Amino acid sequence: MAKNNTHSSHEDQQGSDQGRRDFLKKSTLLTALALSPPALMSASDNKWDEKIAGYMEKVPLSLEINGKQQNLSVEPRTTLLDLLREQLDLTGTKKGCDHGQCGACTVHVDGERVLSCLSLAVMQQDTKVTTIEGIANGKKLHPMQEAFIKHDGFQCGYCTPGQIMSAIACVKEGHANSKDEIREYMSGNICRCGAYSNIVNAIEDVKEGGKLS
Amino acid sequence: MKNFQLVKASSPQSAIATKAKDNAASFIAGGTNLIDLMKKSVTAPDKLIDVTNLDLKKIEDLNGNIRIGALAKNSQVADDKDIKRKHPLLSLALAAGASQQIRNMASVGGNMMQRTRCPYFYNTDMPCNKREPKSGCGALKGFNRMHAIFGASDSCIAVHPSDMCIALAALDATVFVEGPKGDRKINFTDFHRLPGDMPQKDNTLEPNELIVAIEIPDNNFTKNVHYLKVRDRSSYAFALVSVAAALDIKDGTIRDARLAMGGVAHKPWRLIDAENYLKGKPANAATFNEAAQLSMKGAKGYGENNFKLTLAPNSIVEALTIAASK
Numbered sequence: 001m002a003k004n005n006t007h008s009s010h011e012d013q014q015g016s017d018q019g020r021r022d023f024l025k026k027s028t029l030l031t032a033l034a035l036s037p038p039a040l041m042s043a044s045d046n047k048w049d050e051k052i053a054g055y056m057e058k059v060p061l062s063l064e065i066n067g068k069q070q071n072l073s074v075e076p077r078t079t080l081l082d083l084l085r086e087q088l089d090l091t092g093t094k095k096g097c098d099h100g101q102c103g104a105c106t107v108h109v110d111g112e113r114v115l116s117c118l119s120l121a122v123m124q125q126d127t128k129v130t131t132i133e134g135i136a137n138g139k140k141l142h143p144m145q146e147a148f149i150k151h152d153g154f155q156c157g158y159c160t161p162g163q164i165m166s167a168i169a170c171v172k173e174g175h176a177n178s179k180d181e182i183r184e185y186m187s188g189n190i191c192r193c194g195a196y197s198n199i200v201n202a203i204e205d206v207k208e209g210g211k212l213s
Numbered sequence: 214m215k216n217f218q219l220v221k222a223s224s225p226q227s228a229i230a231t232k233a234k235d236n237a238a239s240f241i242a243g244g245t246n247l248i249d250l251m252k253k254s255v256t257a258p259d260k261l262i263d264v265t266n267l268d269l270k271k272i273e274d275l276n277g278n279i280r281i282g283a284l285a286k287n288s289q290v291a292d293d294k295d296i297k298r299k300h301p302l303l304s305l306a307l308a309a310g311a312s313q314q315i316r317n318m319a320s321v322g323g324n325m326m327q328r329t330r331c332p333y334f335y336n337t338d339m340p341c342n343k344r345e346p347k348s349g350c351g352a353l354k355g356f357n358r359m360h361a362i363f364g365a366s367d368s369c370i371a372v373h374p375s376d377m378c379i380a381l382a383a384l385d386a387t388v389f390v391e392g393p394k395g396d397r398k399i400n401f402t403d404f405h406r407l408p409g410d411m412p413q414k415d416n417t418l419e420p421n422e423l424i425v426a427i428e429i430p431d432n433n434f435t436k437n438v439h440y441l442k443v444r445d446r447s448s449y450a451f452a453l454v455s456v457a458a459a460l461d462i463k464d465g466t467i468r469d470a471r472l473a474m475g476g477v478a479h480k481p482w483r484l485i486d487a488e489n490y491l492k493g494k495p496a497n498a499a500t501f502n503e504a505a506q507l508s509m510k511g512a513k514g515y516g517e518n519n520f521k522l523t524l525a526p527n528s529i530v531e532a533l534t535i536a537a538s539k
Contacts, residue, residue, distance in 0.1 A: 010325075059219070076219040077260070079248070099249050103314060108351045112288075112317045119318065122219050123263055166314065175313070187448035188312020 066134030283322030369412030
């Protein structure tokens with residue numbers, strides 16, 4: 001998939017080119033503003049129609065992410081995953097395969113677990129998105145996060161945000177009534193380290209603890 | 214991914230009219246297959262028509278017939294109380310497909326429209342008559358372990374990938390579509406087609422038609438049903454072979470039967486001869502073995518998938534045995 005930027009946010013955070021990134025962000029926005037006729041920009045109340053979408057490279061998008069209202073401008077081809085990671089620096093949600101095969105990018109949209117890599121950001125208008133960054137209560141970890149630590153439900157940790165988001169939904173859906181059912185309903189989250197048995201134990205613990213319902 | 218316009222449709226009519234104006238436009242609902250295909254440049258629409266705001270999400274009981282809106286989510290249908298009670302085979306088939314994340318996104322109509330997972334179709338460096346007509350079929354003499362044993366042609370030996378559709382084919386469902394020329398109904402078993410010399414055409418939809426609903430007629434297949442999916446891992450993988458089996462058994466005798474296979478053809482493979490044989494017979498191993506043998510008429514392997522010639526009849530026997538034991 002084509003990326004909006006030629007460099008990743010991961011490199012940015014570690015490197016010294018934060019200034020360059022900010023410049024790119026601002027200059028891109030300014031360019032978009034400069035290229036958009038004033039009459040068209042007034043369409044940003046999200047009632048943009050076919051004609052306007054055709055003229056504008058980016059389209060307006062309003063949604064709530066981790067309880068915070070976001071009024072954004074995105075290219076139609078931007079996935080929810082890329083929006084989170086590249087535009088909003090919410091890099092807790094991981095890009096694994098980017099093709100819907102691994103589950104590392106799992107987030108909740110309106111309370112349901114979905115794959116952010118196969119979701120177009122522009123189609124999430126007025127939704128409520130929750131990512132791994134949005135589940136702790138201040139400094140107090142979410143019960144599922146605590147259970148993953150207690151049961152050693154990870155090794156390298158790359159799949160863990162997706163596993164935890166999927167696990168929370170699995171319990172809330174009522175699909176965590178046995179180890180077999182947990183395995184079946186967690187099968188969309190792949191763990192190459194093979195922490196599966198500990199992940200199942202963590203989910204079972206949370207389900208039995210009754211803290212999620 | 215190539216950039217595109219996105220248009221939000223407010224009614225089926227406006228969606229159809231918008232698509233009719235643009236040859237390179239495509240409808241999008243859940244997007245779980247289309248976005249992937251666009252990322253891999255297998256398809257590159259100029260315009261996506263987002264139909265997710267249309268009022269087509271309901272599951273209704275219409276005098277015994279169950280009508281499912283085309284935008285009902287796969288997870289919604291799988292967990293629906295009426296579906297579980299009246300058509301448990303459909304619920305089982307849906308739960309066997311993909312993962313819960315994908316089922317939460319994927320619509321019923323989109324599931325029907327998903328493309329084959331043949332690796333030659335997905336790899337734009339390879340020949341594929343389905344992706345690029347007249348470029349050849351890479352799978353015919355290539356890696357064809359996942360491929361068809363029924364109804365294939367020299368142009369294409371790809372298989373249809375859905376689980377849901379196998380159950381709907383078995384349950385005599387009807388597809389309701391709207392298009393520029395009006396509304397029409399299509400028998401589910403006529404919706405998908407065999408490849409022939411036009412494998413680029415997966416189904417019998419006319420240009421710019423939109424699926425709006427499917428309907429399942431009332432039946433007695435509420436108990437002795439099973440969806441058996443044989444695959445390389447126990448979950449979250451496409452079928453090597455799958456079997457949708459539905460029996461209506463009274464006092465050990467089969468009164469009625471429905472049988473369809475997945476993973477073996479370019480469309481859900483309904484087994485009418487075997488169904489007819491099963492009717493009136495005792496529900497036992499001898500009957501199931503004979504039905505399985507009848508089902509294999511015309512089967513042909515292409516090398517790596519020869520194992521399906523044995524796996525398919527064994528799976529039929531297994532599915533019927535489990536269904537009868539419930």
